[in-house]
Amino acid sequence: MNGKHLACVDLVNPRTGVSDCPSRAYLCNNTVYFTLMTQQCPKTCNRCPGTVTPGSSCRDLVNPTTGVSDCPRMASYCRNSAYLALMRQQCPKTCGYCV
Structure with a gap:
């Protein structure tokens, strides 16, 4: 690790060019989707390192x-x-x- 922090951003849907995270925020604490949402929507789900x-x-x-x-x-x-x-x-x- 080089000591630099990566920007905490939600991933973008390649088909639409925008993130689906805001419209799917209700899944942030769903146990089935918790890991996926943490990986793909860290900003929307408040899971950025240092949050x-x-x-x-x-x-x-x-x-x-x-x-x-x-x-x-x-x-x-x-x-x-x-x-x-x-x-x-x-x-x-x-x-x-x-x-």
């Missing part, structure tokens, strides 16, 4: 089944590169990504 969650909206997501956040018990994944985007999205408070 920080603003303090006023900084809270961990709640597990809809239990009604509580799973983040405290998942904190060991906060710095695991395989889970970084997921943890940044779902557990910003626990992982210390808040401003």
